[in-house]
Amino acid sequence: MVGGERNGLVDALRGWSLFGILIANLLIFQYGIFGKDEISFFQLSSLDYGGYVAIKMLIENSFMPIFTFLFGYSLILMSNRLKEKNRRVKWHLFRRFLVLIAFGVLHATFLWEGDILLLYGAMGMLLLFFTNRKRKTILVWCVVLFSIITLISFIGGEEEALISEDNIDVYLKDTMTIYGSGSYEMIKNHRNDVDPMEMSGGEAFIVVLFMPILILPMMLLGMYGAHVGWLQVSRQKLFQYIASSCVPIGLFxxxxxxLSKEIIWLPDMSLIGGSVLSIGYIGLFSYLYSNSRHGQVFYGFESLGKLSLTNYILQTVVCTSVFYGYGFGLFGRMGVLLSILFGVGLFTLQVVGSVFFLKRFRQGPLEKVMRTVVYLENPFQSRKKRQLKDEMKVS
Structure with missing residues (x-):
């Protein structure tokens, strides 16, 4: 990126990743955070089950890592911009992550259990230790953490059920009733106060401790990628190589x-497979973008990516209104295939809406709040005055 010019590919990738995140999240919106992995409870038709497997294989855990990669990539781009303006990098980033945590707490408490903002804000605090590190150091940490995930996949063996069958059946029956026809307050209380896992303090601590190992590698890879300039439209051969190698390997x-259920000696490598496939998707999308970036579709992805925070929360508002009892009450009733079509329709409306919105405004409402807190700006000050103020600081 040159000066203050935005990287259109980064924005477009962020917008595209929100499509996959929406399709994957529709399993949670319709079946719940625990129900999506206990899908037999809902007795899907063969067609819906086929759609469910397709989401698990092609989308779930393979689009969120794209967003995670871009989180690290954008952190370096933002750091560079702050350095150019002689601003304190870590303090600005700290405030940014603090706002993400605040949004995440509000989102998870009052709207939906599938929030990622709180986790990303917390992971961002850890990334502050890497902002001034050499790219070689970042790469070493990235490789070490990916190696740990791969090792866990190899030696993991049979997973113990975190929830007993009796507990999960009772919980899912209650969830179907409450989410499908309950009031907002009933759903909020069920989401925040009922825990079918009944974990002890020690078990919860281990889960929290394990989270950075799963999330940080792709963030660090994004930081390293920004240092070496991976996401530049001129790198078509690199994109082509990444796509042609990582997509088939990731799918396998x-x-x-x-396959591991049929072939005894084959380990379950799906944990690392999601990240490999996401890297392949990044290469594939970047290759297509570099060949036709001026097309209307990619322009729409860019527009949506610039408003990613607002669009992410908007997806929650719309989907909870459709599936929860205080809205249309379609929880567990729409089916997987129809939910995919619904997701495509909602995403298309968001793309069109983002394009029209940015013709009138520079930022989305939540992006405006973020910028106001991060840069300690007057939200009513004109852009020209802010630029003049920045130039005076630099001089």
Whole structure:
């Protein structure tokens, strides 16, 4: 990126990743955070089950890592911009992550259990230790953490059920009733106060401790990628190589979840497969973008990516209104295939809406709040005055 010019590919990738995140999240919106992995409870038709497997194979855990990669990539781009303006990098980033945590707490408490903002804000605090590190150091940490995930996949063996069958059946029956026809307050209380896992303090601590190992590698890879300038439209050969190698390898590794049940000696490598497939998707999308970036579709992805925070929360508002009892009450009733079509329709409306919105405004409402807190700006000050103020600081 040159000066203050935005990287259109980064914005477009962020917008595209929100499509996959929406399709994957529709399993949670319709079946709940625990129900999506206990899908037999809902007795899907063969067609819906096929759609469910397709989401698990092609989308779930393979689009969120794209967003995670871009989180790290954008952190370096933002750091560079702050350095150019002689601003304190870590303090600005700290405030940014603090706002993400605040949004995440509000989102998870009052709207939906599938929030990622709180986790990303917390992970961002850890990334502050890497902002001034050499790119070689970042790469070493990235490789070490990916190696740990791969090792866990190899030696993991049979997973113990975190929830007993009796507990999960009772919980899912209650969830179907409350989410499908309950009031907002009933759903909020069920989401925040009922825990079918009944974990002890020690078990919860281990889960929290394990989270950075799963999330940080792709963030660090994004930081390293920004240092070496991976996401530049001129790198078509790199994109082509990444796509042609990582997409098939990632699909095979994700398929190992199902194949390992038939082939005894084959380990379940789906954990690392999601990240490999996401890297392949980044290469594939970047290659297509570099060949036709001026097309209307990619322009729409860019527009949506610039408003990613607002669009992410908007997806929650719309989907909870459709599936929860205080809205249309379609929880567990729409089916997987129809939910995919619904997701495509909602995403298309968001793309069109983002394009029209940015013709009138520079930022989305939540992006405006973020910028106001991060840069300690007057939200009513004109852009020209802010630029003049920045120039005076630099001089």
């Amino acid at each position: 590794l994700k398929a190992s979840f199902y």
